[in-house]
Amino acid sequence: MSTTKPIEFSRRGFIKTSSLASGGLLIGFNLFNACKPNVAPPIDLSLLDYNDFNAFIKIADNGAVTIFSPNPEVGQGIKTAIPMIIAEELDVAWKNVFVEQAPLDTKNFTRQVAGGSQSLRFGWDALRQTGATARQMLVNAAATKWGVDPSECTTNEGVISNANGETLGYGDVVKEAAMVEIPEKVKLKKPKDYKIIGTDAHNVDIDKIVTGKPLYGMDFKREGMLHACVLRPPAFGQKLDSFDDTAARAISGVVDVVQFDDKIAVLAKDTWTAFKGKNALKAKWKEDKKLESSEDHNDILDGLLDGKEFNTMRADGDIKKAFADADKVLERTYESPFLPHNCMEPMNFFADVSADKVELIGPIQTPERTAKSIADILERDEADVSLEMTRIGGGFGRRLIGDYAIEAAQVSNITKKPIKLVYTREDDMEGGIYRMAIKYRFKAAVKNGEITGYHLKEASFNSNMYGLIPHFFPAGAVENYQVDVANYKSDISTGPWRAPYTNFLASAEQSFFSELAELMEVDQVQLHLDMLQKVKGTTDDRIQYSPERLENVIKVAVEKSGWGKKEEGVYQGFAGYYCHNSHVAEVADVVIENETPVVKKITCVVDCGIVVNPMGALNQLEGGAIDGVGHAMYGDLAFKDGKPLSNNFDTFRLIRMKEAPLVECHFIENEYSPTGLGEPALPPAAGAVANAMKAATGKRIYGQPFTKNPELLTLPKKEILG
Structure with missing residues (x-):
């Protein structure tokens, strides 16, 4: 979609569109340097006397304004990118911008969510309209003051000028601007005129992060609050039978022990004492349901794949006929x-439940849903619940689930005391929420050198995330195409994990296409390009990806990676994928060191539309690719009788710094609206590595983690070099 067309909307429309996905914006910028050079920035912005500008914007008459970013900041850079978009259209200097985190506000904001890499995509138009409308209102007020037509006025970094050479700062006309009608039409900037969007901007919290200023939920303190740690059932499928808290209560600093649901909370004067108190509890548990082990999971998934209880998500043509008529079939x-998610910051939340209010403060990706859940559980009016978001020290989907916030509220409700609840690392890894275990079965039919049939079956645990996946590539490229899914309801709690659903699907699919290309005796890249030609010009509006944009990133990745032109001893693997509305192609370089294949480099090319903050975007791509490689190589959480066998990093393997490959990133420049970026680099990374491993060792990998197949990864040098 073009970003340069004029947008028309009314005063009511402004209020409505400004509160779309990324929220209504209580905007603010410090315009001291732009408008009043001799005035120093305030030390405490809360001391300024702000005038109401409209429902979303407040500007002080001395020129000081602040942008409140409504979406949760989980490390994806949204707290920097949202204000950049507003600042661009408002036309102020980025160096003079102050940014603050907004609280949950369901009246003025919508979609205050960090998930799915969708914040900028959903908020793009609304954010630009908000800034442009505010700018036009300020211009109109200045024009009235001068007695000139607004068309004769221009703006530059917070200063309004007219044809006579007169100037006014935004702060000089804020009172008048607050009284004017919201314009029916505003003109948005063209991308070629951007001064802020497309330039590198440091994280707005970077100074506080490196100097240790309070930002995160773990930093939050309140006079008189108690610290809580919770003992939960040690295995999925168990419930609390009885417990003895005598030893816990005897520990100095332990204040109380309370039971809620099948959990026991220890309250103490500090976190460490609460941990000690929890460890001193003596609890007995009873089996409520079957305690599952990894062997059970394997059998369950195989049974689903071999069974007939499938939900067909898409069916084109006749796959049975295609397979019956095929020259070759690959399955x-x-x-x-x-x-697990393994967020660096432990799960934590503050809750203060009283007769008058429910106050919640902490790191959460879904503040509105969490606040509503707590209101329901406590049987309180939603209006009684307030929620303030802190910066989040890693989410990856784990903090889309607000169970830890709910626990804090439940404990506070029972004790009527302010509670800061904190998980240990063991609490988090043993208690869920996990990425679901999955098996995929691919089957392709080949006739006369063409793919004539394609059948994908998925078997998973607790999945409800099928969504648009059946309409991703290769949908539309194969005449006979079917996607079936089967699901098993398990007591093991699962939920979104970075790049939900696609995080493993891309790896499996791209590995399959590599083997299919080998069967067809064609280059995998060429196979992708040939298939995309069949999708061009499609009238099937179910297709989610753009064949032209996917083709382009593939061709650029081939060029930038030196595909097929590397020196001897460098083995390459390719993956091209679409997810979170972005198109990505990656090439992995693998070399043999000490008779073992080692991932040295990932070349990543992405088309995510306009890049708001290149520095932040680069961080997202690099982190996503390394995350994808690391978990594919090493990540594994096995179960025995309903209990995970790993509960900390001494037994759960993560990628190490020395193992992280170089990630070389390239962005496709265009004027499409921004699409997802926090997740799209992760899914294809594992597929590219698996294919490079095949090139290096001659062996295919069909399961993650890759290191679970040592016979495929450590081979005698003479066998590798063949």
Whole structure:
């Protein structure tokens, strides 16, 4: 979609569109340098006397304004990118911008969510309209003051000028601007005129982060609050039978022990004492349901794949006929385990439940949903619940689930005391929420050198995330095409994990296409390009990806990676993928060191539309690719009788710094609206590595983690070099 067309909307429309996905914006910038050079910035912005500008914007008459970013900041850079978009259209200097985190506000904001890499995509138009409308209102007020037509006025970094050479700062006309009608039409900037969007901007919190200023939920303190740690059932499928808290209560600093649901909370004067108190509890548990082990999971998924209880998500043509008529048929099954999220910041939340209010403060990706859940559980009016978001020290989907915030509220409600609840690392890894274990079975029919049939079956645990996946590539490229899914309801709690659903699907699919290309005796890249030609010009509006944009990133990746032109001893693997509305192609370089294949480099090319903050975008691509490689190589969470066998990093393997490959990133320049970026680099990374491993060792990998197949990864040098 073009970003340069004029947008028309009314005063009511402004209020409505400004509160779309990324939220209504209580805007603010410090315009001291732009408008009043001799005035120093305030030390405390809260001391300024702000005038109401409209429902979303407040500007002080001395020129000081602040942008409140409504979406949760989980490390994806949204707290920097949202204000950049507003600042661009408002036309102020980025160096003079102050940014603050907005609280949950369901009246003025919508979609205050960090998930799916969708914040900028959904908020793009609304954010630009908000800034442009505010700028035009300020211009109109200045024009009235001068007695000139607004068309004779221009703006530059917070200063309004007219044809006579007169100037006014935004702060000089804020009172008048607050009284004017919201314009029916505003003109948005063309991308060629951007001064802020497309330039590198440091994280707005970077100074506080490196100097240790309070930002995160773990930093939050309140006089008189108690610290809580919770003992939960040690295995999925168990419930609390009885417990003895005598030893816990005897520990100095332990204040109380309370039971809620099948959990026991220890309250103490500090976190460490609460941990000690929890460890001193003596609890007995009873089996409520079957305690599952990894062997059970494997059998369950195989049974689903071999069974007939499938939900067909898409069916084109006749796959049975295609397979019956085929010259060649390839069928392969791929599997991946449960995975924890391993956020650096432990799960934590503050709750203060009283007769008058429910106050919540902490790191959460879904503040509105969490606040509503707590209101329901406590049987309180939603208006009684307030929620303030802190910066989040890693989410990856784990903090889309607000169970830890709910626990804090429940404990506070029972004790009527302010509670800061904190998980240990063991609490988090043993208690869920996990990426679901999945198996995929692919089957392709080849006739006369063409793919004539394609059948994908998925078997998973607790999945409800099928969504648009059946309409991703290769949908539309194969005449006879079918996607079936089967689901098993398990007591093991699962939920979104970075790049939900596609994080393993891309790896399996791209590995399958590599083997299919080998069967067809064609280059995998060429196979992708040939298939995309069949999708061009499609009238099937179910297709989610753009064949032209996917083709382009593939061609650029081939060029930038030196595909097929590397020196001897460098083995390459390719993956091209679409997810989170972005198109990505990656090439992995693998070399043999000490008779073992080692991932040295990932070349990543992405088309995500206009890049708001290149520095932040680069961080997202690099982190996503390394995350994808690391978990594919090492991540594994096995279960025995309903209990995970790993509960900390001494037994759960993560990628190490020395193992992280170089990630070389390239962005496709265009004027499409921004699409997802926090997740799209992760899914294809594992597929590219698996294919490079095949090139290096001659062996295919069908399961994650890759290191679970040592016979495929450590081979005698003479066998590798063949």
